[in-house]
Amino acid sequence: MSRAGEFAQDAPLPTDTIQLTGLRAFGRHGVLAEEKREGQDFVCDLTLYLSLAPAARRDDLNLTLNYAEIAQRVHAVIGTGSFDLIETLAQRIAQETLAFSPLLRAVEVSVHKPSAPIPVAFSDVAVRIFRRAKPERAVIALGSNLGDSRALLNNAVSALRKLPGSRLVAVSDWLRSAPVGGIAQPDYLNGVALLDTCLDPYELLAKMAEIENAAGRTREVRWGPRTLDLDIISYGGLELSDPVLTLPHPRAHERDFVLAPWLSLDAAAQLPGRGPVAELREKLITAADTAAEGEEK
Ligand code: A4P
Protein backbone atom coordinates (compact mmCIF):
# COMPACT_ATOMS: atom_id res chain seq x y z
CA MET A 1 0.00 0.00 0.00
CA SER A 2 1.22 3.54 -0.74
CA ARG A 3 2.31 5.84 2.09
CA ALA A 4 -0.65 8.06 1.30
CA GLY A 5 -2.94 5.08 1.76
CA GLU A 6 -1.35 4.20 5.09
CA PHE A 7 -1.92 7.55 6.81
CA ALA A 8 -5.41 7.85 5.29
CA GLN A 9 -6.57 4.74 7.14
CA ASP A 10 -6.11 6.47 10.55
CA ALA A 11 -8.62 9.24 9.81
CA PRO A 12 -11.82 8.91 11.81
CA LEU A 13 -14.78 8.67 9.44
CA PRO A 14 -17.63 11.15 9.80
CA THR A 15 -20.38 9.42 11.77
CA ASP A 16 -23.10 11.05 9.67
CA THR A 17 -24.27 9.60 6.36
CA ILE A 18 -26.64 10.29 3.49
CA GLN A 19 -28.22 7.14 2.11
CA LEU A 20 -29.59 6.83 -1.38
CA THR A 21 -31.11 3.43 -2.10
CA GLY A 22 -32.81 1.60 -4.93
CA LEU A 23 -31.47 3.88 -7.67
CA ARG A 24 -32.46 1.99 -10.80
CA ALA A 25 -30.93 2.56 -14.25
CA PHE A 26 -30.64 0.70 -17.54
CA GLY A 27 -27.13 -0.39 -18.57
CA ARG A 28 -25.22 -2.74 -20.83
CA HIS A 29 -22.78 -4.31 -18.40
CA GLY A 30 -22.01 -8.02 -18.33
CA VAL A 31 -19.61 -10.63 -19.62
CA LEU A 32 -22.01 -12.07 -22.21
CA ALA A 33 -22.36 -10.46 -25.68
CA GLU A 34 -26.13 -10.71 -25.25
CA GLU A 35 -26.01 -8.64 -22.04
CA LYS A 36 -24.06 -5.93 -23.83
CA ARG A 37 -26.52 -5.98 -26.74
CA GLU A 38 -29.86 -6.21 -24.90
CA GLY A 39 -28.96 -4.46 -21.66
CA GLN A 40 -30.82 -4.77 -18.33
CA ASP A 41 -31.63 -2.82 -15.15
CA PHE A 42 -29.03 -2.25 -12.45
CA VAL A 43 -29.87 -1.02 -8.96
CA CYS A 44 -27.48 1.01 -6.83
CA ASP A 45 -27.43 1.83 -3.11
CA LEU A 46 -25.09 4.54 -1.82
CA THR A 47 -23.97 5.52 1.66
CA LEU A 48 -22.15 8.87 1.68
CA TYR A 49 -19.99 9.74 4.72
CA LEU A 50 -19.79 13.45 5.54
CA SER A 51 -20.48 15.82 8.45
CA LEU A 52 -24.10 16.91 8.28
CA ALA A 53 -24.14 19.21 11.33
CA PRO A 54 -22.82 22.30 9.45
CA ALA A 55 -25.62 22.15 6.86
CA ALA A 56 -28.25 21.40 9.52
CA ARG A 57 -27.05 24.32 11.69
CA ARG A 58 -27.59 26.81 8.86
CA ASP A 59 -30.21 24.90 6.86
CA ASP A 60 -27.95 25.46 3.85
CA LEU A 61 -27.72 23.10 0.87
CA ASN A 62 -24.29 24.52 -0.05
CA LEU A 63 -22.79 22.97 3.09
CA THR A 64 -23.82 19.42 2.18
CA LEU A 65 -24.19 17.31 -0.97
CA ASN A 66 -27.13 17.61 -3.30
CA TYR A 67 -28.40 14.01 -3.46
CA ALA A 68 -30.40 14.74 -6.62
CA GLU A 69 -27.18 15.66 -8.45
CA ILE A 70 -25.45 12.56 -7.15
CA ALA A 71 -28.38 10.37 -8.24
CA GLN A 72 -28.18 11.83 -11.75
CA ARG A 73 -24.43 11.24 -11.91
CA VAL A 74 -24.82 7.61 -10.84
CA HIS A 75 -27.65 7.14 -13.32
CA ALA A 76 -25.36 8.46 -16.08
CA VAL A 77 -22.47 6.18 -15.06
CA ILE A 78 -24.71 3.10 -15.20
CA GLY A 79 -26.11 4.17 -18.58
CA THR A 80 -22.74 4.94 -20.19
CA GLY A 81 -20.23 2.45 -21.57
CA SER A 82 -20.15 -1.26 -21.02
CA PHE A 83 -18.15 -3.09 -18.35
CA ASP A 84 -17.89 -6.84 -18.03
CA LEU A 85 -18.17 -6.73 -14.24
CA ILE A 86 -20.43 -5.08 -11.67
CA GLU A 87 -17.24 -4.82 -9.59
CA THR A 88 -15.90 -2.35 -12.18
CA LEU A 89 -19.22 -0.50 -12.32
CA ALA A 90 -19.27 -0.14 -8.52
CA GLN A 91 -15.68 1.16 -8.56
CA ARG A 92 -16.54 3.73 -11.26
CA ILE A 93 -19.59 4.89 -9.29
CA ALA A 94 -17.43 5.28 -6.17
CA GLN A 95 -14.86 7.36 -8.09
CA GLU A 96 -17.47 9.62 -9.66
CA THR A 97 -19.27 10.13 -6.36
CA LEU A 98 -16.10 10.90 -4.39
CA ALA A 99 -15.10 13.48 -7.02
CA PHE A 100 -18.24 15.45 -6.17
CA SER A 101 -16.93 17.34 -3.17
CA PRO A 102 -14.02 17.24 -0.69
CA LEU A 103 -16.72 17.30 2.04
CA LEU A 104 -17.40 13.65 1.20
CA ARG A 105 -14.81 11.50 2.99
CA ALA A 106 -15.93 7.98 2.06
CA VAL A 107 -18.61 6.11 0.17
CA GLU A 108 -20.15 2.65 0.25
CA VAL A 109 -21.57 1.50 -3.07
CA SER A 110 -23.73 -1.58 -3.71
CA VAL A 111 -24.57 -2.55 -7.27
CA HIS A 112 -27.37 -5.09 -7.71
CA LYS A 113 -28.03 -7.01 -10.90
CA PRO A 114 -31.39 -8.69 -10.28
CA SER A 115 -31.71 -9.98 -13.86
CA ALA A 116 -28.20 -11.45 -14.07
CA PRO A 117 -27.93 -14.56 -16.32
CA ILE A 118 -27.91 -17.17 -13.56
CA PRO A 119 -29.46 -20.51 -14.64
CA VAL A 120 -31.13 -21.22 -11.28
CA ALA A 121 -33.75 -19.34 -9.28
CA PHE A 122 -32.39 -16.37 -7.31
CA SER A 123 -33.69 -13.04 -6.15
CA ASP A 124 -30.66 -10.78 -6.35
CA VAL A 125 -26.92 -10.65 -6.80
CA ALA A 126 -24.88 -7.65 -5.71
CA VAL A 127 -21.40 -6.37 -4.92
CA ARG A 128 -20.66 -3.89 -2.15
CA ILE A 129 -17.50 -1.80 -1.92
CA PHE A 130 -16.25 0.83 0.51
CA ARG A 131 -13.85 3.56 -0.69
CA ARG A 132 -12.29 6.48 1.15
CA ALA A 133 -11.70 9.86 -0.46
CA LYS A 134 -8.13 10.78 -1.27
CA PRO A 135 -6.36 13.12 1.14
CA GLU A 136 -6.80 16.84 0.53
CA ARG A 137 -4.05 19.45 0.77
CA ALA A 138 -4.81 21.84 3.64
CA VAL A 139 -2.90 25.08 4.03
CA ILE A 140 -2.63 26.18 7.67
CA ALA A 141 -1.51 29.64 8.76
CA LEU A 142 0.15 29.84 12.17
CA GLY A 143 0.61 33.03 14.19
CA SER A 144 1.68 34.02 17.68
CA ASN A 145 2.47 37.30 19.46
CA LEU A 146 2.23 36.38 23.15
CA GLY A 147 4.56 34.25 25.27
CA ASP A 148 7.50 32.36 23.77
CA SER A 149 6.11 32.54 20.23
CA ARG A 150 8.85 30.51 18.59
CA ALA A 151 8.42 27.62 21.06
CA LEU A 152 4.60 27.82 20.81
CA LEU A 153 4.75 27.64 17.00
CA ASN A 154 7.23 24.75 17.08
CA ASN A 155 4.95 22.88 19.54
CA ALA A 156 2.01 23.49 17.21
CA VAL A 157 3.99 21.93 14.37
CA SER A 158 4.67 18.85 16.54
CA ALA A 159 0.93 18.60 17.19
CA LEU A 160 0.14 18.93 13.46
CA ARG A 161 2.60 16.11 12.80
CA LYS A 162 0.57 13.83 15.13
CA LEU A 163 -2.87 14.51 13.65
CA PRO A 164 -4.70 11.31 12.70
CA GLY A 165 -5.21 10.58 9.01
CA SER A 166 -2.77 13.34 8.09
CA ARG A 167 0.78 13.90 6.89
CA LEU A 168 2.67 17.13 7.46
CA VAL A 169 4.25 17.98 4.11
CA ALA A 170 6.18 21.20 4.76
CA VAL A 171 6.57 24.06 7.23
CA SER A 172 7.86 27.54 6.38
CA ASP A 173 10.31 29.62 8.39
CA TRP A 174 8.77 31.86 11.05
CA LEU A 175 8.59 35.44 9.76
CA ARG A 176 8.20 38.56 11.90
CA SER A 177 5.25 40.78 10.89
CA ALA A 178 3.64 43.98 12.15
CA PRO A 179 0.16 43.43 13.66
CA VAL A 180 -2.74 43.84 11.23
CA GLY A 181 -6.23 44.80 12.41
CA GLY A 182 -5.85 48.14 14.18
CA ILE A 183 -5.27 46.88 17.74
CA ALA A 184 -2.03 47.97 19.47
CA GLN A 185 -0.16 44.75 20.23
CA PRO A 186 3.31 43.17 19.85
CA ASP A 187 4.68 42.04 16.47
CA TYR A 188 3.73 38.54 15.33
CA LEU A 189 5.70 35.52 14.29
CA ASN A 190 3.84 33.93 11.38
CA GLY A 191 4.29 30.94 9.13
CA VAL A 192 2.46 28.40 7.00
CA ALA A 193 2.25 24.60 7.06
CA LEU A 194 1.07 22.29 4.30
CA LEU A 195 -0.84 19.25 5.49
CA ASP A 196 -2.26 16.36 3.48
CA THR A 197 -5.26 15.15 5.42
CA CYS A 198 -8.21 12.79 5.32
CA LEU A 199 -9.87 14.59 8.24
CA ASP A 200 -12.99 16.33 7.06
CA PRO A 201 -12.61 20.13 7.11
CA TYR A 202 -14.75 20.64 10.23
CA GLU A 203 -12.89 17.87 12.07
CA LEU A 204 -9.65 19.61 11.07
CA LEU A 205 -10.99 22.94 12.44
CA ALA A 206 -11.85 21.19 15.72
CA LYS A 207 -8.29 19.80 15.92
CA MET A 208 -6.89 23.31 15.27
CA ALA A 209 -8.97 24.64 18.20
CA GLU A 210 -7.65 21.82 20.45
CA ILE A 211 -4.05 22.73 19.57
CA GLU A 212 -4.76 26.45 20.18
CA ASN A 213 -6.37 25.68 23.55
CA ALA A 214 -3.43 23.51 24.59
CA ALA A 215 -1.23 26.56 23.91
CA GLY A 216 -3.28 28.59 26.40
CA ARG A 217 -5.22 30.51 23.75
CA THR A 218 -7.89 32.82 25.17
CA ARG A 219 -10.34 34.91 23.15
CA GLU A 220 -10.95 38.32 24.73
CA VAL A 221 -10.69 40.63 21.73
CA ARG A 222 -11.17 39.72 18.09
CA TRP A 223 -7.86 40.30 16.28
CA GLY A 224 -6.26 40.84 19.71
CA PRO A 225 -2.92 39.34 20.84
CA ARG A 226 -2.77 35.55 21.08
CA THR A 227 -0.41 32.78 22.13
CA LEU A 228 -1.38 30.77 19.08
CA ASP A 229 -3.71 31.19 16.13
CA LEU A 230 -4.24 28.44 13.59
CA ASP A 231 -6.33 29.35 10.57
CA ILE A 232 -7.27 27.03 7.73
CA ILE A 233 -6.38 29.04 4.63
CA SER A 234 -7.63 26.44 2.17
CA TYR A 235 -8.73 22.81 2.05
CA GLY A 236 -8.31 21.34 -1.43
CA GLY A 237 -10.34 23.48 -3.82
CA LEU A 238 -13.25 23.74 -1.40
CA GLU A 239 -15.18 27.01 -1.18
CA LEU A 240 -17.49 27.33 1.84
CA SER A 241 -19.37 30.40 3.01
CA ASP A 242 -20.03 29.16 6.55
CA PRO A 243 -19.03 31.63 9.31
CA VAL A 244 -17.90 28.63 11.39
CA LEU A 245 -15.52 27.65 8.60
CA THR A 246 -15.10 30.02 5.68
CA LEU A 247 -12.95 28.60 2.89
CA PRO A 248 -10.71 29.83 1.59
CA HIS A 249 -9.98 32.06 4.61
CA PRO A 250 -11.70 35.35 3.72
CA ARG A 251 -8.70 37.57 4.56
CA ALA A 252 -5.84 35.37 3.33
CA HIS A 253 -5.47 37.13 -0.03
CA GLU A 254 -4.75 40.48 1.64
CA ARG A 255 -2.15 39.24 4.14
CA ASP A 256 1.48 39.11 3.23
CA PHE A 257 2.20 37.17 6.45
CA VAL A 258 0.17 34.32 4.89
CA LEU A 259 1.07 34.67 1.19
CA ALA A 260 4.85 35.09 1.60
CA PRO A 261 5.50 31.95 3.70
CA TRP A 262 3.04 29.95 1.57
CA LEU A 263 4.90 30.96 -1.61
CA SER A 264 8.21 30.01 -0.01
CA LEU A 265 6.89 26.44 0.21
CA ASP A 266 5.01 26.29 -3.10
CA ALA A 267 5.79 28.76 -5.88
CA ALA A 268 2.79 27.48 -7.89
CA ALA A 269 0.28 27.80 -4.99
CA GLN A 270 -3.31 28.74 -5.88
CA LEU A 271 -5.90 30.29 -3.59
CA PRO A 272 -9.24 28.72 -4.62
CA GLY A 273 -11.53 31.26 -6.27
CA ARG A 274 -8.79 33.91 -6.34
CA GLY A 275 -5.94 32.53 -8.44
CA PRO A 276 -2.16 32.20 -8.18
CA VAL A 277 -0.75 33.24 -4.81
CA ALA A 278 2.27 34.82 -6.57
CA GLU A 279 -0.05 37.22 -8.44
CA LEU A 280 -2.06 38.03 -5.31
CA ARG A 281 1.17 38.89 -3.51
CA GLU A 282 2.34 41.10 -6.41
CA LYS A 283 -0.93 43.02 -6.19
CA LEU A 284 -0.55 43.40 -2.44
CA ILE A 285 2.98 44.74 -2.74
CA THR A 286 2.00 47.16 -5.52
CA ALA A 287 -0.95 48.43 -3.45
CA ALA A 288 1.30 48.90 -0.38
CA ASP A 289 3.89 50.80 -2.49
CA THR A 290 1.19 53.04 -3.97
CA ALA A 291 -0.21 53.77 -0.49
CA ALA A 292 3.30 54.58 0.83
CA GLU A 293 3.94 56.96 -2.11
CA GLY A 294 0.59 58.67 -1.42
CA GLU A 295 1.59 59.22 2.22
CA GLU A 296 4.96 60.71 1.22
CA LYS A 297 3.32 63.38 -0.99
N1 A4P B 1 -13.42 30.57 11.21
C1 A4P B 1 -14.09 30.74 10.02
N2 A4P B 1 -13.31 30.37 9.01
C2 A4P B 1 -12.13 29.94 9.53
C3 A4P B 1 -10.95 29.42 8.95
N3 A4P B 1 -10.82 29.29 7.61
N4 A4P B 1 -9.93 29.06 9.77
C4 A4P B 1 -14.02 30.89 12.50
C5 A4P B 1 -10.07 29.22 11.13
N5 A4P B 1 -11.18 29.70 11.74
C6 A4P B 1 -12.20 30.07 10.94
O1 A4P B 1 -11.55 32.68 15.01
C7 A4P B 1 -12.88 33.15 15.03
C8 A4P B 1 -13.78 32.14 14.33
O2 A4P B 1 -13.45 32.08 12.98
C9 A4P B 1 -13.60 30.72 14.83
O3 A4P B 1 -14.55 30.42 15.80
C10 A4P B 1 -13.78 29.86 13.58
O4 A4P B 1 -14.95 29.03 13.70
P1 A4P B 1 -10.61 32.85 16.26
O5 A4P B 1 -9.31 32.19 15.95
O6 A4P B 1 -11.34 32.44 17.48
O7 A4P B 1 -10.47 34.42 16.41
P2 A4P B 1 -9.56 35.39 15.56
O8 A4P B 1 -8.36 34.66 15.02
O9 A4P B 1 -9.29 36.62 16.40
O10 A4P B 1 -10.52 35.79 14.43
P3 A4P B 1 -10.20 35.74 12.93
O11 A4P B 1 -11.34 36.41 12.27
O12 A4P B 1 -9.80 34.37 12.48
O13 A4P B 1 -8.92 36.64 12.90
P4 A4P B 1 -7.88 36.64 11.77
O14 A4P B 1 -8.50 37.24 10.56
O15 A4P B 1 -7.19 35.35 11.69
O16 A4P B 1 -6.89 37.72 12.35
N6 A4P B 1 -1.45 40.40 12.34
C11 A4P B 1 -0.32 39.74 12.05
N7 A4P B 1 0.79 40.41 11.70
N8 A4P B 1 -0.27 38.38 12.12
C12 A4P B 1 -1.37 37.62 12.47
O17 A4P B 1 -1.29 36.39 12.51
N9 A4P B 1 -3.72 37.64 13.07
C13 A4P B 1 -4.87 38.28 13.30
C14 A4P B 1 -6.10 37.46 13.49
C15 A4P B 1 -4.95 39.74 13.32
N10 A4P B 1 -3.70 40.39 12.97
C16 A4P B 1 -2.58 39.71 12.69
C17 A4P B 1 -2.58 38.29 12.76
Ligand code: MG
Ligand atom coordinates in the same frame (compact mmCIF):
# COMPACT_ATOMS: atom_id res chain seq x y z
MG1 MG C 1 -8.10 32.49 13.90
